[in-house]
Amino acid sequence: MDLYIRPDYEVVRNTDRCIACRVCERQCANEVHTFDPETGKMRADESKCVNCHRCVSLCPTHALKIVKTDNTYRENANWSAQTINEVYRQANTGGVLLSSMGNPKPFPVFWDKMLLNASQVTNPPIDPLREPMETQLWLGKRTAKIERDEKGLLKDTLAPQLKLSVPILFSAMSYGSISYNAHESLARAAEELGTYYNTGEGGLHRDFYRYGKNTIVQVASGRFGVHKEYLETAAAIEIKMGQGAKPGIGGHLPGAKISADVSETRMIPQGVDAISPAPHHDIYSIEDLKQLVDSLKEATEHKKPIIVKIAAVHNAAAIASGIARSGADIIAIDGFRGGTGAAPTRIRDNVGIPIEMALAQIDARLRDEGIRDEVSILVGGSIRSSADVVKAIALGADACYIGTAALLALGCHLCRSCHTGKCNWGIATQRPDLVKRLNPDLAYKRLVNLVSAWKHEIEEIMGGMGINSLEALRGNRLMLRGIGLTDTELRLLGIRYAGESL
């Protein structure tokens, strides 16, 4: 027990219901629950509890709940209990505070301040159950020259594009930060859904090469697991310049997560921390990026689209313009609420800008410069629902990356303790006994269900607007209206206020 820090949560057990089956005890990797043979009763040590809800979910008699403790410091609007505890924690250890998953602070969520349009009278809504509704799209450059063959037919002069049947991809999560079974689930779901998952920076396990058609491989600053076959196996290659949860910061996978398999996949020693540098040390400027884009294209015979992923930062629009002129086919932008397996808390909670603003500005900037067709735009961090997807596309995105939502579908309860490596749901861990808790046969279906459900909802929303193809929704900002936004916010988003007519 820490002398200073009291637990944030309490495990409440309804002893009338508890049958002492000890499932909670067996399932808690944090060893919160114990059985007392003398009394025949279960006990809990909540100082170890991360509030992941594994015990709550599995308790067959619903005897458990986790509640926020009412143990309180003297109230202080400036010094919250969390802030005080963080000071204690740092005084205890002298360390940088670490956190996982997305920024939990109460910043405005602009998705929730935008409303969608629907057709009435002058233009009929379309019923997706009766009429075709197209969610298929292609990602990549659209700047093709019109050339004809001797018969007068158009030649395919387009650069390689990615075909998607839904505007949703699974965002980069590395093998290492998440488990083998989590990766398998994502890969299988991507294949069934006709979309893509992303390896993250941890390389690609040999077992998953067979999902290559649906795989985006990442080349990050640590170059973990990057080799010829890795690049050739993939459908597309993503250069990771930054991540929304930790712009300007590299990665750090603790040695404890570097198992034999992870070590082989990443091509690094087992048990040693994997540190990816903050910058790519061969990219100190935009012209350097162009060289990496070109060399990856050369290495794969110009057959695969190249994605450049950046964190949403203040100057994102200008950076995106540079990327669009670098030969990249797709820009991925990761908002400051995006998730992570581990990031310094202060960075995660204080650096970057909302994805909505970055997207609106980048799309507008690329159009102003007449280069929107040079790249497709992928956005993530955080897309929480089909409504967010529709709003993102109406603002100007081509498609969305989902990470946290996908993990939730796998069972994640957002306890934000990924960095401890003891994920009770078998997702963000490499401990074999925990990894096996995620059965891909069940888990991939949950991902398929989630995305299929969103697809239905997207179709319903589009139908309501009288739109029957995603292509006609992209950048269609008249379909959006702001609510509770300032003039500056409206201007930056490029939308009108609710109540303003067409």
Added chain:
Amino acid sequence: MKRIYVKEEWCLGCHLCEYECAFANSGIADMVKALKGKTIHPNVHVEDCGDIHFAVNCRHCKDPICVHSCISGALTKGEDGVVRIDRDKCVGCLTCVLVCPYGAVLPAPDGHAAMKCALCTDNGRGEPNCVKYCPNGAIVFEEREAAE
């Protein structure tokens, strides 16, 4: 026929199946009422050895040795393939317990008879309760050609 199979790869050793089995066969509608403060006697048993876990169930063998060994005719294999025990006929000799190679037949708590899994066909559940509540899909109820 559909049988219960266990995928050892996914069995977590949480032992939930034992409690769900005991509950299903208790004849009581409320789990707390059925199991609280009681020692359970399920038909399924999870065997643990380090990180390996396996829920052992009756396999409803094609040619069940327990049926052959039963001296009172209490054990029978029905037309549906399910091996059942008739408590009224059972004399409690427990020969079946001794001969079952899987340890899937056990003495009933009262000691006067044997007991075993009937795939929840005898308790009104309709489908095996251990399968229904396995949190990781480790226990499945399915038709497998090779097993026939």
Added chain:
Amino acid sequence: MLQREGEIRNPSGCAVTGVIDRSGKKMTGESMIEAIAVMHDRSNGLGGGFAGYGIYPHYKDFYAFHLFYETQKAQEETEAFIRRHFEIVYSSEIQTRKLPTVKNEPVIFRYFLAPLPRKLANSHLDEREYVARCVIRINAETTGAYVFSSGKNMGIFKGVGYPEDIGRFYRLEEYEGYAWTCHGRYPTNTPGWWGGAHPFGLLDLSVVHNGEISSYDANRRYMEMFGYRCTLQTDTEVITYIVDYLHRRKGLTLQEVSRVIAASFWSTIARKEEPARSQETLLRRMFPSLLVTGPFSIIVGFEGGLLALGDRLKLRSMVCAEKGDKAYISSEESAIRKIEPSLDKIYAPAGGEPVIYELYGRRS
């Protein structure tokens, strides 16, 4: 206060009709007036207009600009601009007939123009692009002046009122052309404005449209990347620019343009034979932002022909008919029957299926 056209997006319902004599024989605008009058109820008196092709044979090599002026100052500024960029071969006020039903008309002028050769050479643009940019510039930047027709040997005539009144106002019975289109407007958002009436034109392209497209802002924001300025915020304007961009600037055939604007569903494309399957797939992959969704039926007039196209769900009516050399397109059959009771052929084209009628011997 109601905003003026262009300050606010203005969708509208409508009636459209068109006729072409494929042998090139001329007809006056009178028959169009009769046809559109039948569909009186599809307009609400807030806009009507006509486009005639082959009407200026004596000036056929010059760009015919039709302008609305709201103020003397706008006219002075615009004429100064025109003189800086063109040689004015002939200019005059367009002759109109005063009618009690046509009110508040602006000053309406016509110019026949040739680009100044040195100015054109210095611009490094081809002639048509040069002219198009001048038109867009006047319309976007000069308050109170509006170029509503800018093609060669063709002219658009439009205004606020019922279309049959607008036709008589412009004395269209005195013009003779081989093709005509006509539009009656039912705007749903602003009181109609003269410049906002249809047809909308750029160079020799003219578009009349009935519908309200749901893809508007996606189309508009895409087109504005290429120098077009959607000042009117109407569907017709953006559709005209799309056709101009794809046909004139990118070199697609009108068939191909139709496959972009009213693309077949992916599922339909998958069932098509080669090379249609790969060609249509390619067009959708190249120009996804120019797919137009929501209800529309349009008649595009161009030098030498007419193109009829409806949205891919066929949410607006459209019939085509033929009689000898003449071909007719209309929102309603009644309008065609009114001017030609006995037809050789009449049919309703499927949604998204383009119908192109051209002068004999011309290849689009």
